[in-house]
Amino acid sequence: MAGLQKKRIAIGGIMHETNTFSTVKTTADLFKRYEWQVGREIFDHHAKVNDYLGGMIAKGHELGVELVPAFWANTNPTGLITRDAYRELIETLLNHIGKSGKLDGICLALHGGGLAEGIDDLEGTILSEIRKMAGYGVPVVATLDLHANLTETMVKEADALFGVNFYPHTDCFERGQEALENLLKIINGELKPVMYVEKLPMMIASSTTDLPPAKDINELCWKWEEHPSVIDCTFFHGFCQTDIPDMRVSVLTMTNGDEELARKASKDVSRKIWELRDLFYVGYPNPGEGLEQALDVPGGPVVINEMSDNPGAGAPGDGTHLLKVLVERNIENSCFGFIYDPETAELAHQAGCGNWITTLLGGKTDSLHGKPLRVKAYIKTLTDGRFVHTTQMYRGKKADLGKSARLKVGNVDIIVCSKRAQTFDEQIFKLHGIDVTQYKIVALKSENHFRSSFTPLAKKIISVDSPGLSSYNLLNFQYRRVKRPVLPLDPV
Numbered sequence: 271m272a273g274l275q276k277k278r279i280a281i282g283g284i285m286h287e288t289n290t291f292s293t294v295k296t297t298a299d300l301f302k303r304y305e306w307q308v309g310r311e312i313f314d315h316h317a318k319v320n321d322y323l324g325g326m327i328a329k330g331h332e333l334g335v336e337l338v339p340a341f342w343a344n345t346n347p348t349g350l351i352t353r354d355a356y357r358e359l360i361e362t363l364l365n366h367i368g369k370s371g372k373l374d375g376i377c378l379a380l381h382g383g384g385l386a387e388g389i390d391d392l393e394g395t396i397l398s399e400i401r402k403m404a405g406y407g408v409p410v411v412a413t414l415d416l417h418a419n420l421t422e423t424m425v426k427e428a429d430a431l432f433g434v435n436f437y438p439h440t441d442c443f444e445r446g447q448e449a450l451e452n453l454l455k456i457i458n459g460e461l462k463p464v465m466y467v468e469k470l471p472m473m474i475a476s477s478t479t480d481l482p483p484a485k486d487i488n489e490l491c492w493k494w495e496e497h498p499s500v501i502d503c504t505f506f507h508g509f510c511q512t513d514i515p516d517m518r519v520s521v522l523t524m525t526n527g528d529e530e531l532a533r534k535a536s537k538d539v540s541r542k543i544w545e546l547r548d549l550f551y552v553g554y555p556n557p558g559e560g561l562e563q564a565l566d567v568p569g570g571p572v573v574i575n576e577m578s579d580n581p582g583a584g585a586p587g588d589g590t591h592l593l594k595v596l597v598e599r600n601i602e603n604s605c606f607g608f609i610y611d612p613e614t615a616e617l618a619h620q621a622g623c624g625n626w627i628t629t630l631l632g633g634k635t636d637s638l639h640g641k642p643l644r645v646k647a648y649i650k651t652l653t654d655g656r657f658v659h660t661t662q663m664y665r666g667k668k669a670d671l672g673k674s675a676r677l678k679v680g681n682v683d684i685i686v687c688s689k690r691a692q693t694f695d696e697q698i699f700k701l702h703g704i705d706v707t708q709y710k711i712v713a714l715k716s717e718n719h720f721r722s723s724f725t726p727l728a729k730k731i732i733s734v735d736s737p738g739l740s741s742y743n744l745l746n747f748q749y750r751r752v753k754r755p756v757l758p759l760d761p762v
């Protein structure tokens with residue numbers, strides 16, 4: 271192992287999932303307010319954290335690699351990354367990799383669903399830029415999100431790509447470990463990866479892998495991974511709110527030098543997806559119907575997740591469709607965690623705990639997600655919005671949602687925060703003194719990531735859909751660029 275200790279691997283990445291239907295432009299400032307880390311700051315924020323970089327760091331230390339932390343930037347999904355932001359991001363990444371000295375490999379955490387103004391394929395472009403600088407002699411490996419819209423450029427420019435298998439993405443840490451370990455094998459000449467991607471003429475809305483049909487497809491991928499030459503076989507769901515020609519479901523198989531085997535596995539898994547395709551297009555109740563169903567469930571808590579306004583998919587997070595139903599019906603023993611509204615959070619902080627405010631809550635980003643709600647609210651708790659995640663996906667990661675408040679409007683406890691994010695775990699409730707297990711109705715904004723923490727404590731989960739930028743009804747979106755024909759827009 272003595273020889274391995276000298277291997278120098280740069281780690282870092284740029285991560286964004288771009289919702290092209292969003293009106294919120296993604297500036298460098300949005301990254302800087304969320305995650306913008308250079309050099310050793312990457313170790314400070316990710317060592318012992320259950321995310322991609324945390325996995326790379328842990329595996330690097332285990333294998334005696336010298337890790338060179340370069341640059342990492344990440345922010346919540348929003349609209350197109352501006353030209354200026356892209357330039358700053360790529361220059362910072364290249365600059366920090368460039369000054370790392372002689373490298374044996376580069377290991378990146380990317381998404382696969384990123385876009386910038388004039389750039390349809392953020393990750394393919396990042397990888398190409400790195401190749402221009404470092405050449406093809408230095409292996410480059412990357413992790414990808416399950417919602418990646420895979421492109422030929424990504425597959426061509428990376429030596430190996432490792433997508434997360436689960437939604438909720440509970441295996442980011444494991445994929446980070448896998449990427450680093452396999453990169454080292456490539457460096458040592460033990461592995462010559464060949465990738466084959468099969469794309470299907472279909473796009474799907476967010477589908478958890480906890481349940482069929484996605485669960486069954488994963489099982490077939492893992493069956494292929496039992497083959498000694500198959501390094502990885504991954505079902506990528508794609509990100510259906512990115513209107514680009516390449517947006518679609520795909521399967522990527524990576525083998526050790528066996529192209530035919532990679533092709534066979536990708537085609538076999540694609541056949542299974544196609545067989546099960548109808549199961550991906552199901553309807554969901556609207557907020558009113560979902561609440562009725564929840565009230566019929568004996569006991570609690572019943573978790574109602576508002577899928578259509580998921581800030582984790584580029585929706586504004588200040589939508590009022592579900593909250594309006596709770597407030598108008600004045601549902602006893604109900605809580606909502608949380609809505610994005612920095613103005614109301616500021617107003618509450620100025621008024622102080624124990625006082626009353628009258629405000630227009632939410633509905634300020636656009637008109638699609640519901641109008642602002644006029645409420646008279648009692649200020650129960652004020653916080654700085656800071657906590658540490660306990661979800662398996664991000665365990666140990668620090669969250670900062672800015673000035674936050676727990677308001678009481680009639681019977682409903684409502685948490686208001688100053689930064690956009692989906693709800694991953696119960697920590698935002700705990701921070702405001704709410705024990706969700708004691709509530710009948712727990713409402714939140716997320717599509718599937720919340721399941722990792724809430725499935726064990728919920729009596730039942732009811733997903734509701736309404737007009738929104740992450741709605742399940744893909745027929746409501748005005749797609750202009752996606753390659754046609756494609757399910758569910760066209761008969762295929």
Ligand SMILES: [Zn+2]
Pocket residue numbers: 415416417439
């Ligand atoms: Zn994802």
